[in-house]
Amino acid sequence: MTAAALTTGWAFHERYLWHDTGSAAGMLASDRWLEPLGHVDSAASKRRLYSLLAVSGLLDRLERLEPREATDEQLLAVHDATYVERVMALSAERGGDAGDGVTPFGRAGAEIARLSAGGAIAAVDAVAGRAVRNAYALVRPPGHHALPDRGMGFCVFANIAIAVRHAIRAHGIERVAVVDWDVHHGNGTQASFYEQPGVLTISLHQDRCYPVDSGGIDERGAGAGRGSNLNVPLPPGSGHEAYVAALERVVGPALARFAPELVVVGCGFDASAYDPLGRMLLHSESYRALTELMLEATDGRVAFVHEGGYSEFYVPFCGLAVLEALSGERTAVRDPYLDECARAAGHELTRDQERVIEAARALVAEVPG
Ligand SMILES: [Zn+2]
Structure with missing residues (x-):
């Protein structure tokens, strides 16, 4: 085993920061009153x-992974050809919107x-191929809302779904799990694998936040994929203990039962x-705890792919x-916001939060074993 095989991979490209979302106001295009x-x-x-990461010195200790543009074949494993062609055509002109009016991209934005x-593929490749122990892909635009036939919610292409399809094909993997803790429902990732039994998709999110009409606990997969989708729609205001409990009581047992080769x-x-787009209460130590729980639940082999997160500071x-x-x-x-954030009210598990977590836990028995 090489030294790199024990390290953390890091996929990033300067070009991600050049993704041009234009001059909107919030998420809506500016308008007469906006x-x-x-x-x-x-x-x-x-x-x-x-x-x-750079000034902390941590970046120097990560194993750099080189993102390459996803090929047509990789995109078309998830997306419809007409959608990919439309994005490419808009990108070659002046840019445009990927589908829902809140997912703008600029000229040459399709390449980004x-x-x-x-970047997601590079992280998944390195973990699945055992070139690194685990990996993080800091990518942009995000991917988990993108549907096979259209972009949505700032997401142009379904980064994680594309990387998972690639891993299945390139590495001969049969069982993959995706755990999505973005505050919004991972509807695109869910849709990409809704009828596929080999991919377990789990989303922890704020109940009916975005998309407001998806992410219910009753969405459990269909056909051969029945049981292989789990949603944990936590009430707004959930904090540290709710997320830890959801990982310990739902995600951990679901992964143990499904026994994925890649997470x-x-x-x-x-x-x-x-965050301006969520109503939850997590702080940096929450994210540390969730990551450590994922490492325990996965034997340490896991690829992280960046999704949303809009607090600039x-x-x-x-x-x-x-x-x-x-x-x-x-x-x-040291996180200078941590003390205030962690001592604020709202981190204790409430009965309403526990009710949702227990309802999701009851469905773990139906995850394919
Ligand atoms: Zn989000």
């Missing part, structure tokens, strides 16, 4: 996470979206207390905690 402000999915939270999927985490940081500290946990290294950085 002054232009900037799209909420700006590069800032990702750039600042990268910067903190392909490179984002390629991918959809790592969104928009469940943090400071807080995502870096949450991301650093995840990278510290993955790499087993502790930097000198």
Whole structure:
């Protein structure tokens, strides 16, 4: 075993920060009564996470993985050809929107979206091929809302779904699990594998936040995939203990039962207390704890892929905690927001939160064993 095989892989490309989401106001295009402000999915939270990793010294200790643009074949394993062609055509002109009016991209934006999927592929490849122990892909645009026939929720291509399909084909893997803890429902990842028994998809998210009409506990997969989708729609206001309980009582047992050969985490940081698009209360030590629980549940072999997270000042500290946990290294950085955030009310598990977690736990017995 080489030294690299014991390290944490790191997939990133400067071009991710050039993904152009334009001059919206929040997520909506500016309008008669909506002054232009900037799209909420700006590069800032990702750039600042990268910067903190660099100044902390941790970046130098990660094994660099080179993202390449996803090929047509890789994209078409998930997406319809007409959709890919439409994105490519818009990208060759002046850019456009991937489908829902809140997923803009600029000229040449399709290449960045392909490179984002390629970052997820690089991380999954390195973990599945045992070139590294685990990996983190800091990619942009995100992917978990993208559907086979259209983009959605800032997501152009379904990064994780594309990487999972690639891993199944390239590495001969038969069982993959995706655990998505972005605060929004991973509807696109769910849709990509809804009828497929070999891929277990689990989403922890804020109940009826986005998309507001999906992510219910009753969405459990269909046909041959029945039982291989689990949703844990936590009430708004859930904090540290609710997420830890969801991992310990639902995710851990589901992974133990499904016994995947590869686990991918959809790592969104928009469940943090400071996020403008979520109403949850997590802090950097929550993300550290969740990552450590994933390492325990997966024998340490896991590929993390960045999803959402819109607090420009807080995502870096949450991301650093995840990278510290993955790499087993502790930097000198201390989260200056942690004390206030961790002592604030709302971190104790409530009966309403527990009711949801227990309902999801009851479905673990139906996960294919
Ligand atoms: Zn999100």
